[in-house]
Amino acid sequence: MTDHAPTLRPVRDTAVPDGERVAARCPYCERPFRSDHGRDLHVGERHDPTDAERERYEAALEEERDELWLFHAKAVVALGVIYAATVILYMAVLGTFF
Amino acid sequence: MGRDGQRAGWRPLARAGATAVVVLALAGRAAAHSGSLGGSVASASVPTWLVILTGGIVVGGSFLFTTLLTDHEAMRGVNWWRVALPTSAQLRRVAVPALRAVSFGVLLIVVATGLAGPTTPTQNFALLVVWVGWWAGYTTTTYLVGNTWPAVNPWRAPTRFVRRARDRLFDDASDGALPDRWGVWPAVAGLLALVFLEVVSPVGENPRLLAVVVLGYSLATVAGAVRYGDAWFDRVDPVSRVFAAYGRVAPLQRDFDGSLTLRLPGTALTEDPLPDRPGEVAFVVALLWVTTYDGLVATPTWAAAVEPVVSLGVPALLVYAVVLLAGFAAFLGVYRLAARNVRDTADTYVTARAIERWFAPALLPIAAGYHLAHFLGYFLGLAPALGAVAISPFAPPANPMALVLPGWFGSVKLLCVLGGHVLAIWVAHSLSFELFPGVLAAIRSQYPSVVVMVFYTMSSLWVITQPYAPPPFV
Numbered sequence: 001m002t003d004h005a006p007t008l009r010p011v012r013d014t015a016v017p018d019g020e021r022v023a024a025r026c027p028y029c030e031r032p033f034r035s036d037h038g039r040d041l042h043v044g045e046r047h048d049p050t051d052a053e054r055e056r057y058e059a060a061l062e063e064e065r066d067e068l069w070l071f072h073a074k075a076v077v078a079l080g081v082i083y084a085a086t087v088i089l090y091m092a093v094l095g096t097f098f
Numbered sequence: 099m100g101r102d103g104q105r106a107g108w109r110p111l112a113r114a115g116a117t118a119v120v121v122l123a124l125a126g127r128a129a130a131h132s133g134s135l136g137g138s139v140a141s142a143s144v145p146t147w148l149v150i151l152t153g154g155i156v157v158g159g160s161f162l163f164t165t166l167l168t169d170h171e172a173m174r175g176v177n178w179w180r181v182a183l184p185t186s187a188q189l190r191r192v193a194v195p196a197l198r199a200v201s202f203g204v205l206l207i208v209v210a211t212g213l214a215g216p217t218t219p220t221q222n223f224a225l226l227v228v229w230v231g232w233w234a235g236y237t238t239t240t241y242l243v244g245n246t247w248p249a250v251n252p253w254r255a256p257t258r259f260v261r262r263a264r265d266r267l268f269d270d271a272s273d274g275a276l277p278d279r280w281g282v283w284p285a286v287a288g289l290l291a292l293v294f295l296e297v298v299s300p301v302g303e304n305p306r307l308l309a310v311v312v313l314g315y316s317l318a319t320v321a322g323a324v325r326y327g328d329a330w331f332d333r334v335d336p337v338s339r340v341f342a343a344y345g346r347v348a349p350l351q352r353d354f355d356g357s358l359t360l361r362l363p364g365t366a367l368t369e370d371p372l373p374d375r376p377g378e379v380a381f382v383v384a385l386l387w388v389t390t391y392d393g394l395v396a397t398p399t400w401a402a403a404v405e406p407v408v409s410l411g412v413p414a415l416l417v418y419a420v421v422l423l424a425g426f427a428a429f430l431g432v433y434r435l436a437a438r439n440v441r442d443t444a445d446t447y448v449t450a451r452a453i454e455r456w457f458a459p460a461l462l463p464i465a466a467g468y469h470l471a472h473f474l475g476y477f478l479g480l481a482p483a484l485g486a487v488a489i490s491p492f493a494p495p496a497n498p499m500a501l502v503l504p505g506w507f508g509s510v511k512l513l514c515v516l517g518g519h520v521l522a523i524w525v526a527h528s529l530s531f532e533l534f535p536g537v538l539a540a541i542r543s544q545y546p547s548v549v550v551m552v553f554y555t556m557s558s559l560w561v562i563t564q565p566y567a568p569p570p571f572v
Contacts (some may be wrong), residue, residue, distance in 0.1 A: 013449055046535075060536070
């Protein structure tokens with residue numbers, strides 16, 4: 001599959017507020033990140049990482065996985081609640097509930 | 099088919115076909131049907147507020163649903179799927195000039211019938227072709243099929259002719275250059291101006307005026323394109339830009355190497371952020387806003403709000419212009435605010451400007467869905483009249499037919515709006531994965547835009563479910 005991904009130009013498209021120290025920077029494209037976590041993911045996804053970088057990328061992915069599980073649990077509960085609430089609302093409005 | 103109280107734009111034609119009007123001015127109730135084989139059909143009405151709320155819930159719910167899709171490679175598999183279509187350069191060399199010649203011929207007939215044809219809207223070729231055939235029907239093809247406007251554009255042929263004549267007469271003829279800092283703002287201004295003209299003037303009912311407007315537009319376009327070359331169609335001509343923007347939603351796309359490909363609808367939007375030029379984002383927002391404005395001025399709420407203001411002595415045209423500009427500024431402001439908030443929710447150093455350009459393509463399916471909701475019924479209702487008049491433009495039949503659309507068609511309109519928004523959610527989801535590393539930052543980056551989209555959906559649905567009321571004072 002050829003790469004059709006849109007690209008960001010870090011020099012033009014990123015800005016660090018005055019006085020803020022950049023937590024991490026991509027060694028390949030110079031893009032600044034607010035955390036090592038973001039940088040590690042970016043390097044693994046967008047560049048050809050060294051072995052050490054790949055290790056960090058996989059550790060970051062693992063960390064994401066746990067957080068994502070929690071997020072998805074919340075999303076599924078929210079979907080269920082919204083679905084139920086909508087059905088009940090329709091029943092109430094159309095007069096088959098009360 | 100009287101001329102009493104007919105109003106601007108495409109609406110008079112909608113009113114002209116009395117039967118079509120019934121369908122277009124659907125009351126603000128969508129019917130929920132439940133039936134049984136026994137033959138008894140019970141039907142209950144869902145109140146308008148619940149229809150609107152449901153729209154918001156569907157869009158918010160589809161966002162929650164897309165957050166479950168986090169496999170970036172699989173998303174790319176969907177978004178980058180394409181089938182190359184065979185194209186023949188030779189066929190293109192023959193077909194494009196032929197198309198341009200035909201469209202230029204239609205343009206000439208539009209001007210001729212506009213100036214000399216019958217003044218009954220449903221008998222006038224110019225009115226039917228411009229509003230039903232072109233603004234409703236052709237525009238629909240640009241986002242449902244593909245942007246064919248560069249090949250069809252009737253002003254390309256005369257432009258080429260004049261350029262050749264100029265080059266032959268003057269040896270030192272050269273193209274002018276538009277200042278770079280203007281970007282595409284001229285097209286933004288042009289789009290707002292065209293919609294203003296359509297709303298406040300009788301250009302939709304008066305074929306003579308329509309012919310004059312078409313002539314004026316033709317002169318400006320040819321003169322501009324001769325002076326500035328293709329930059330005119332790229333940065334100034336609002337019509338070309340509207341079709342180019344809608345064309346990005348379509349399944350037929352020109353690939354990077356110029357070949358023709360078939361894609362899934364909307365997926366081409368996930369590949370290019372907007373170019374870094376002033377006004378690019380504003381144009382997309384303007385496209386979204388003018389469709390809303392066009393619907394808004396035809397609601398009873400608008401009439402009730404405008405009447406007291408005008409009775410205070412404020413000129414009606416000023417009210418229309420101020421609301422057009424203020425609404426545009428508000429839409430743009432809301433979008434910019436959302437982009438700025440993304441910097442916090444996604445915890446990123448990417449600038450707000452870059453975020454604006456990155457996510458703006460996701461607004462295009464919304465504009466397309468809204469256009470379809472607005473114009474599909476209108477187009478279908480008047481298509482028989484258009485067909486009958488197109489066969490004999492200079493001797494139209496006395497009583498062209500209008501198609502009567504069934505009652506469930508109102509629900510189709512709602513589905514068009516919702517479909518556009520759900521596609522927009524998918525495009526924004528895909529774009530966020532391209533911009534931010536990992537999954538969580540990408541998901542969190544969408545919070546502000548989801549809020550904005552829910553707001554857009556609910557306001558569009560509100561406009562669509564309002565009964566038709568002619569815009570007052572114009």
